[in-house]
Amino acid sequence: MQELLTRIRRVGFMVVIGVCVIIYIGLGIVYMQQGPKQKDLEDKIEKTMAVVKKPLPSMEQLQAKYDAVNAALEPMETPEVLKVIVGIARESGIDVNPESGKFYIPPASGSKQKEMTQRTYSVLSFDNIRAQGDFDTVMNFISNFDAGSTLETMIVRKVDLSWVQISFEEEEVMRRAEFRAVMQAVADMMKDNNLDEIPNPINFEGGVAVNELTAFPDAITTAEGKKYTGTGTPSDGYILYEHDRITADNTSDYQTVNYIDKPVTEYYYTCQADGTVRQFDGPEMETATEYYGSEEIVFETVAKLAVDLYTIHEKG
Known part of the structure; x- marks a missing residue:
């Protein structure tokens, strides 16, 4: 009987030690995780404060932005749009001389109406605008449309790229x-x-x-x-x-x-x-x-773009 009690005490003591070790390890893991979590929390707070501290735009700035958006949405006649697109190509480095055969704008497919956010817009579409040149030049041309650098309301719907070998005289x-x-x-x-x-x-x-x-x-x-x-x-x-x-x-x-x-x-x-x-x-x-x-051999990039120009629909 005495021997049994001794064994029970010994086992109980080992169980207590095991429980303590498990608790200690658990606390250690929690403690070690606190550092990264605390750092992550501090980073998030710092980023949030950086945003919060930014001054709000003034009414004049908001009004100017609002006016700029409305100006960008003002209706444009097709010849005016064509002139802008040719200007973008020329500034990008595309040879727009008709004799070069490296730039072509097909006729617009006609204006359509599209309703969005309780407002009606006119959409003037151009399919297969063709621009040819070295890769960087063509990418500059595409980027102007994609970023809305010149026409904020002109959206690129589709771009197809191909390459052509240049023949020299x-x-x-x-x-x-x-x-x-x-x-x-x-x-x-x-x-x-x-x-x-x-x-x-x-x-x-x-x-x-x-x-x-x-x-x-x-x-x-x-x-x-x-x-x-x-x-x-x-x-x-x-x-x-x-x-x-x-x-x-x-x-x-x-x-x-x-x-x-x-x-x-x-x-x-x-x-x-x-x-x-x-x-x-x-x-x-x-x-x-x-x-x-x-x-001796030169390849140029050929891009074909489909773009839509959004303007405010004028009720006739």
Whole structure:
């Protein structure tokens, strides 16, 4: 009997200890959770106070906003709407010249009436507005409608995107090919001569472009500047045609190499120290036209938009 009581006391004691441990662990978990919850609550209070502390708009500001909304909803004639859409395209960088074939607005499908919030609106719809250009330009055009930057009440219903390959005229093909050849020649020359930068380039800041590749991109750096130590007479400069190359392995010798297949180009060029080449139609920077684009194949983005313009319906 005594042994049984002893066992009961021992078991009871262990049960009490177990209960205490469980309670302690539970309290510990609750305590540990209080920190994150408290921090979360403080963050929410701080954000709420930031909103509450903002001053309420004045009656003048509210009236101005109300007037602006009503002005945006004023009825517009179709020619006026077309003029605004063309303006958005032009400002976005789309070529709106009819001859380019890169922008087209079909006739409006006619005005319809739509009731919303106990008010009747006129809805002027345009389907398949077509805009073509580089991706960023087309996205700027779409974003203007989507954000309501110009016409707050014009809603984009649908956008379809596709891509088309651009065909170039023969003259443009030749221009781009020459541009690529000069850029590649400069890159090859810099790599072949272990140049991170061209010492004395004919750069844009100099105000003059050249088309003689026996003096481009650097006709100034001397043979000594190229670390020549021999007794010969290598030509000066880091040039693309008939360049006298001096290697680090043997600075007493040189080798004449061509990085391009002709000494004179049709277009004119400048080159920055880092090897960036720019192309122009003449030597004088003040009057020359700069050309962009050297890719052999170019794709442009084509967007077709369906939009609705909402205005207040005028009862006739």
